[in-house]
Amino acid sequence: MNGKVWTAALVVIGDEILSGRTQDKNIAQVASWLNVQGIRLREVRVVADVAEAIGDAVKAMLAADDYVFTTGGIGPTHDDITVDSIAAAFGVGVEIHPEARATLERYYETRGGITDARLRMARVPAGSDLIVNKMSGAPGIRRGNLFIMAGVPHITAGMLDALTGTLEGGRPLVSVTIGGFVPESEVADLLGATEKAHEGISIGSYPFFKEGQVGANFVVRSEDLELAEACAKELAGALEEKGYSIINGGL
Amino acid sequence: MNGKVWTAALVVIGDEILSGRTQDKNIAQVASWLNVQGIRLREVRVVADVAEAIGDAVKAMLAADDYVFTTGGIGPTHDDITVDSIAAAFGVGVEIHPEARATLERYYETRGGITDARLRMARVPAGSDLIVNKMSGAPGIRRGNLFIMAGVPHITAGMLDALTGTLEGGRPLVSVTIGGFVPESEVADLLGATEKAHEGISIGSYPFFKEGQVGANFVVRSEDLELAEACAKELAGALEEKGYSIINGGL
Numbered sequence: 377m378n379g380k381v382w383t384a385a386l387v388v389i390g391d392e393i394l395s396g397r398t399q400d401k402n403i404a405q406v407a408s409w410l411n412v413q414g415i416r417l418r419e420v421r422v423v424a425d426v427a428e429a430i431g432d433a434v435k436a437m438l439a440a441d442d443y444v445f446t447t448g449g450i451g452p453t454h455d456d457i458t459v460d461s462i463a464a465a466f467g468v469g470v471e472i473h474p475e476a477r478a479t480l481e482r483y484y485e486t487r488g489g490i491t492d493a494r495l496r497m498a499r500v501p502a503g504s505d506l507i508v509n510k511m512s513g514a515p516g517i518r519r520g521n522l523f524i525m526a527g528v529p530h531i532t533a534g535m536l537d538a539l540t541g542t543l544e545g546g547r548p549l550v551s552v553t554i555g556g557f558v559p560e561s562e563v564a565d566l567l568g569a570t571e572k573a574h575e576g577i578s579i580g581s582y583p584f585f586k587e588g589q590v591g592a593n594f595v596v597r598s599e600d601l602e603l604a605e606a607c608a609k610e611l612a613g614a615l616e617e618k619g620y621s622i623i624n625g626g627l
Numbered sequence: 628m629n630g631k632v633w634t635a636a637l638v639v640i641g642d643e644i645l646s647g648r649t650q651d652k653n654i655a656q657v658a659s660w661l662n663v664q665g666i667r668l669r670e671v672r673v674v675a676d677v678a679e680a681i682g683d684a685v686k687a688m689l690a691a692d693d694y695v696f697t698t699g700g701i702g703p704t705h706d707d708i709t710v711d712s713i714a715a716a717f718g719v720g721v722e723i724h725p726e727a728r729a730t731l732e733r734y735y736e737t738r739g740g741i742t743d744a745r746l747r748m749a750r751v752p753a754g755s756d757l758i759v760n761k762m763s764g765a766p767g768i769r770r771g772n773l774f775i776m777a778g779v780p781h782i783t784a785g786m787l788d789a790l791t792g793t794l795e796g797g798r799p800l801v802s803v804t805i806g807g808f809v810p811e812s813e814v815a816d817l818l819g820a821t822e823k824a825h826e827g828i829s830i831g832s833y834p835f836f837k838e839g840q841v842g843a844n845f846v847v848r849s850e851d852l853e854l855a856e857a858c859a860k861e862l863a864g865a866l867e868e869k870g871y872s873i874i875n876g877g878l
Contacts, residue, residue, distance in 0.1 A: 390741030391831055394668045395800065397659030397846065401652065403673065407647030417645045419680070422654065422671035425831075429670070436858040452812040454819035456790070493815030512841075528834060541819070549646065561703040561735075568705030579641055580676075581704040583779060590763075595648065 385437035389448035415544025431465025450528030464502035555593035555626035570582025593626035630867035636688035640699035665796025682716025697779030714752035734764025806877035844877035
């Protein structure tokens with residue numbers, strides 16, 4: 377309704393997520409951050425620490441989206457293969473970025489000095505720029521519309537922070553949530569009809585089980601906050617008419 | 628090293644994950660469960676509530692893996708489009724499964740009775756079997772090597788439980804974790820050399836920041852627990868020789 381919708385994809389690189397050992401936290405934080413930038417996260421792929429898997433996912437997503445982000449695999453150890461995998465997928469070399477080298481040399485000056493392993497974190501696919509990392513020495517990497525970020529969530533957060541406001545986007549998607557102890561199967565028709573009656577609105581229904589009762593939150597999404605608020609108010613009224621107690625903000 | 632490695636993919640269906648509103652919990656629990664069954668989670672895709680996105684992801688993963696699981700989008704409301712999307716991708720019809728209908732009728736007998744919306748949860752792609760759901764009335768769906776599960780984590784867990792021991796797999800991947808306040812960049816060469824020296828072993832290095840210090844956990848993975856334990860012990864010894872305190876189980 378308002379011109380171009382900007383989209384992004386996220387490639388999460390990590391055996392530790394696929395093994396179930398680590399609970400991913402980057403999907404939610406990248407998604408929330410993108411939304412504020414007016415960019416929709418269209419798809420996420422979690423792939424193993426395997427060069428072809430990383431390269432294929434990044435290339436497929438670059439063909440489909442305005443921006444592609446990766447998290448993970450840019451540290452100093454043998455299992456950090458993101459940079460090499462992406463360079464290979466692009467058919468370009470890997471080079472030491474002089475500014476990254478200078479940053480790392482400064483960072484490690486009081487921490488035992490630079491080493492070959494630490495210098496690995498200055499390696500970038502040829503033709504890349506850096507993303508500032510205030511948290512630790514090693515920068516993230518930007519190559520065109522591809523953003524290569526760290527996997528440790530608080531470092532990822534710092535890199536996202538450095539990128540805030542620098543990417544072109546559209547209008548953020550806003551949402552208004554209402555909810556209550558409403559079995560969604562009792563109000564399915566009402567939800568569908570309400571969505572249908574409001575152009576530019578989508579309604580998500582998310583059931584839960586709390587305090588021994590089933591209920592649901594209903595999330596009304598739109599690019600237009602007033603539209604979303606009006607629709608949520610109408611839906612809440614209709615649900616209350618059916619005898620349910622509805623809480624703004626959801627349960 | 629021990630014959631066929633069985634692999635699986637997971638397709639997480641949900642605008643609520645892509646919007647950042649909901650923190651996914653199914654990736655980790657499906658991954659952990661698969662691992663116990665001797666099946667490796669090879670890839671995860673999180674896709675939007677869009678029929679083509681769901682169908683394309685499921686078909687691509689079925690071509691690549693022994694098993695494909697989906698979570699989300701099988702409830703009674705208008706935004707639950709998983710069954711229709713998958714049936715369309717397969718070019719088959721959607722039918723009411725008689726056993727699912729009977730289960731739902733029983734479940735809702737004391738909960739206001741069956742309705743058209745509730746009956747939506749008995750719809751399956753033609754040629755499907757059911758996955759028992761002890762938590763609520765609506766069953767999951769099995770169609771060949773495709774498993775269509777609920778998105779609410781405790782219901783997903785119940786469906787996984789119902790499938791435990793029913794899928795053919797290989798040897799589970801086991802892991803031994805050690806860790807400490809070890810900057811991974813100081814021991815990168817040792818980690819790489821240790822992995823290289825042990826066939827059938829992979830070592831992951833996962834840095835963290837705790838109590839104001841950097842450190843890392845090192846996860847030694849293998850199909851052979853004895854092998855993993857021996858390698859972890861050797862690595863711990865080498866790290867202690869360098870002056871680090873190492874904790875079994877990791878920090």
